[in-house]
Structures are given as structure tokens and as C-alpha cells.
Amino acid sequence: MEIITQPWPWYVAGPAIAFVLFLLFYFGKSFGVSTNLETFCTIGGAGKISDHFKTDWKARTWSLVFVLGIVIGGFISSQYLMPSQAIDLNPQTVQDLAALGFANAGSEYLPVEIFSTENLLSLKGIGILVVSGLFIGFGTRYASGCTSGHAITGLSSLQTPSLVATIGFFAGGLLMTWFVFPIIF
């Protein structure tokens, strides 16, 4: 049981993710999550507004089922497989976060400073969630892929666009973490 309840180290998680990639290709599909965001638009009737969304979403049912599985996997984990919510962070990270106003970093899975339900009632709190969602949705579709499609599948198949996209992911992420965080937090 120890192995199930303890957090998994990188050398378990990385190969396990590669196994997920293998299974999806073995079943004749591909590995990527962000296309589903466009599929939701199509299902919601976006095809009436833009031809971009006039696609046969039924051909992507497998991916919607995959995403439903991800939600269920998250539920099973949080209910039964994660007795501790604490994250064993680098002490320097905890200190850096304290300086930004994040108390008790790592004591829970997600910081209350961003994810507490009270935050939904403040302009800044909801603004952070909405802006990051917009960036994620717009950015992944413009780049035609996210971490799974580009950083894992694309890099594995040695594709230059994916290398450029992954460099972009880090450029944006570093800019946010190092320069924007000290302004907004």
C-alpha cells in the first residue's frame, strides 16, 4: 500500500506518462488534450458563428471519453489514493512564496491564495482564473498543442514546431513567475 499512497517520484511518473502515450497510439489515436477545448466550442454551436468550428466532433468522441476518464482518475485519486495533501517543496520555494504572501506553501495540494472559493468573490481572485484560462485556451489552440501534444508527443517525434512551442511555453512561464508574480502578488 505504501507505493500507492506515497507521492510518485519522477522516474515512475515519466515512464507512466509515456505508457499512456503508447496506449493512445496503439489504439490508433494520438496524445493531446487541448483540441477538446475546440470540440466543446463545436458542440456548443460555434460552427454557426465561425467555419473554423465546423468540424465533425463525433470523430473526436474517443478524446472526450479520454478527458472524462481524466476527471474520474482525479476523483479516484483525491478520494482514495492521496491520504496526505502536503507537497514536499524545496524550502527555498516555500520561502520565496512566503515573500509573495503565500502562507504555508505546500501544506495543501493547491494554494488557497488562488483557489479558495472566497477568491471567486473578489475581482482580483476571479480575474486571475479568467485571464489564465483565456491564455491557456487561446495560446494552446494558436500553437496547436499543449504540454501533452507538443512538449511530450511533438518532442518525442522530433518535430521542430514542437520544440519552438515548448521554448514558448517556458518563455511565457518564466516571464509570469519571475516578473509578473512580484507585481500581482
Place this chain on the structure above:
Amino acid sequence: MKYIKFLIVGILFGIILSKSEVVSWYRIYEMFKFQSFHMYGVIGSAVGIGVILMQLFKRGIIKDFQGNPIKVKDKKKGFIRTFVGGSIFGLGWALVGACPGPIFVLIGHGAVSILIVLLAAVLGAFIYGLLAKKLPS
């Protein structure tokens, strides 16, 4: 029933991302601060094994479950779309500590706030679709 295998693979993926703490905002922050090897190890080892898998697919050594050759689709080319699009995504990824896969995992965890992120992400994808033809590639 033909879809049940994808449900199972999804469940597996959700459990892996939860148990490896990849869906924790803190792990993403720590990664961008270069204060932990964890995330680099996860992505790096997945890619390392992925490279071998892709070669086995391309050379026809591993075929799909029906015995057909596995083709890996080419990604859309274009420096601006991949770099600028990627950077915009990176800003959001670092801010909320979740990329699209983890967004769905966290919904499973019962994180209510992440529903707002998902709705906004769908809206972001919609805005992209409206502008797709006008944006430089």
C-alpha cells in the same frame, strides 16, 4: 463499448498526474523557479521513452491493435504561431499552475475554482477560432 478503453486510459492518466503532484500549482511554480528537478524529470523521462516509442512506430516495429502501421501526424508549422501561441499559453500555465490535462484532473479533485479556468479556456479557444484566419502563422 468501443470507447471504454479510452475511459480507462484517461483514468490512468488522471491518477498518474495526481500521484506525481504534476497537477499541483506549487510544483509548476517550483519548476519555473528551477528549484526542483521533479517536473523536468517527469517530462524529460516521458520524452526520452517517447523518442524510442516513436522510432518503433515509424519503423513499423510496433503496429496498432489492428495491425496497421502507426502514423504520427505532423504539427502545423510556423514560427509565430508556435512561439507566440506557446508563450501565451505559458503565461496562463504558470499563473494558474495547470495545463489542459491537469485542469480536468483538478475538476475531479473537486476544485470549484478550476471550473472558471475551464470555461475561460473554452472561451479562449473560441476567440482563437474567430481570429484564426487573421492571425499570422
